[in-house]
Amino acid sequence: GQQLxxxxxxxxxxxxxxxxxxxxxxxxxxxxxxxxxDPGEGPVLLIALYKAGELTSNGRLTAQFGITRKDxxxxxxxxxxxxxxxxxCAGRRxxxxxxxxxxxxTQLTVNP
Amino acid sequence: xxxxxQSPKYLFRKEGQNVTLSCEQNLNHDxxxxxxxxxxxxxxxxxxSQIVNDFQKGDIAEGYSVSREKKESFPLTVTxxxxxxxxxxxxASSRTGEGQFFGPGTRLTVL
Numbered sequence: 001g002q003q004l005x006x007x008x009x010x011x012x013x014x015x016x017x018x019x020x021x022x023x024x025x026x027x028x029x030x031x032x033x034x035x036x037x038d039p040g041e042g043p044v045l046l047i048a049l050y051k052a053g054e055l056t057s058n059g060r061l062t063a064q065f066g067i068t069r070k071d072x073x074x075x076x077x078x079x080x081x082x083x084x085x086x087x088x089c090a091g092r093r094x095x096x097x098x099x100x101x102x103x104x105x106t107q108l109t110v111n112p
Numbered sequence: 113x114x115x116x117x118q119s120p121k122y123l124f125r126k127e128g129q130n131v132t133l134s135c136e137q138n139l140n141h142d143x144x145x146x147x148x149x150x151x152x153x154x155x156x157x158x159x160x161s162q163i164v165n166d167f168q169k170g171d172i173a174e175g176y177s178v179s180r181e182k183k184e185s186f187p188l189t190v191t192x193x194x195x196x197x198x199x200x201x202x203x204a205s206s207r208t209g210e211g212q213f214f215g216p217g218t219r220l221t222v223l
Contacts, residue, residue, distance in 0.1 A: 033211045042118075042202050042214035043155075088154065090212075098143045098162055098208060099170075104154045 006089050006103030013079055014111050021106045022073040023089035031092035032065050032072035033100070038085045046087075047074070079110050115139065116215035118203050123220045125197075133188045133218045135203030144186035145204040145212060148172060155202065161186055162208070190220065197222045 004023045013019060023032070031050055035043035047058050049065035049072060056063055062075045072091070076083055089103040116137045125131045137144065143162045147155040157170030161180040175194025180186050186205075190197045200219050204212040 031209070031211075035214075040200075040217070040219070042116075042204075042217045045211050045213060048211040092209075098145075098206060099157065099160060100212060102155045 004089055004091055004101055004103040006106060008106060009104070010107040010109070012109045012111065015079060015081060017079055019076040019079055019083075019108060020073060021087060021089075022071060023091070023103045024071040025091065025101075026070065027093055028069045029072075029091035029101075030069070030094045032063070033090040033092075034061075034063050034072070034074045035088045035090065036085050037088065037105075043088055076108075079108075081110050081112050084108055084110050116203060116205055116213060118201075118215040118218050120218060121216065123218055125220070125222050127222055128192045130192060131190050131197075131220065133190070133201055133203075133220070135186045135188065135215060136184055137186075137205040137215075138184060139205055139213065140183070141205035141207055141213075142183070143206045143208060143212075144180065145206075146170075146176075146178065146186070146188045147202040147204065149200040149202060149217075158188065158201075 004025050006023045033048050034046045037043040047063040052069045053067050054065040060077045086105045088105045090100040119134045145160040146158040156172050158176050159178040161167035164183050167180050177189045198221050202217045203215040206212040
């Protein structure tokens, strides 16, 4: 199946810095989701976006559904060591029912 | 507590044996999914079910089989026809049109 283009692949930052990652596609999506996965665990849903232009926050996390419906970004402000993990974007196309398309993930490392 | 459970957490099998991975949810979700994750990679869809007694192949269904006899349960069988079965297997569920919630995963190692 088609993959989303997620970037960057990895990030190494200092504690306290802000982080930004994004996903893009050539297809239109009607739902964008952001997940975090810790090693050996299942992904945890962070933010769900259902409307173009929507901007949603969850604590220090903010995500936006791009106005073209072909992209989304996730920002993490004032990073802390427990933010370490892999962040995945996922999108649902109108024609794909309940199926999601996943990005390849962004590996985040936070140095104390 | 509501959630998705997968058992066991770790599973070892000999090559050539079939093995069944369990997935149960008590969230009253209609849809359930199975994904495979290989080291350093994203999630690939194996099978999904949007309603009881119905399921569809995902992107990598060869060598796998599923059943959906109950809303709460969606077991995955890794058959001997799967050429490279060692992987991390993730089950998820969702309400129709909403985000998917994942279980803790089962790490299968075929010796």
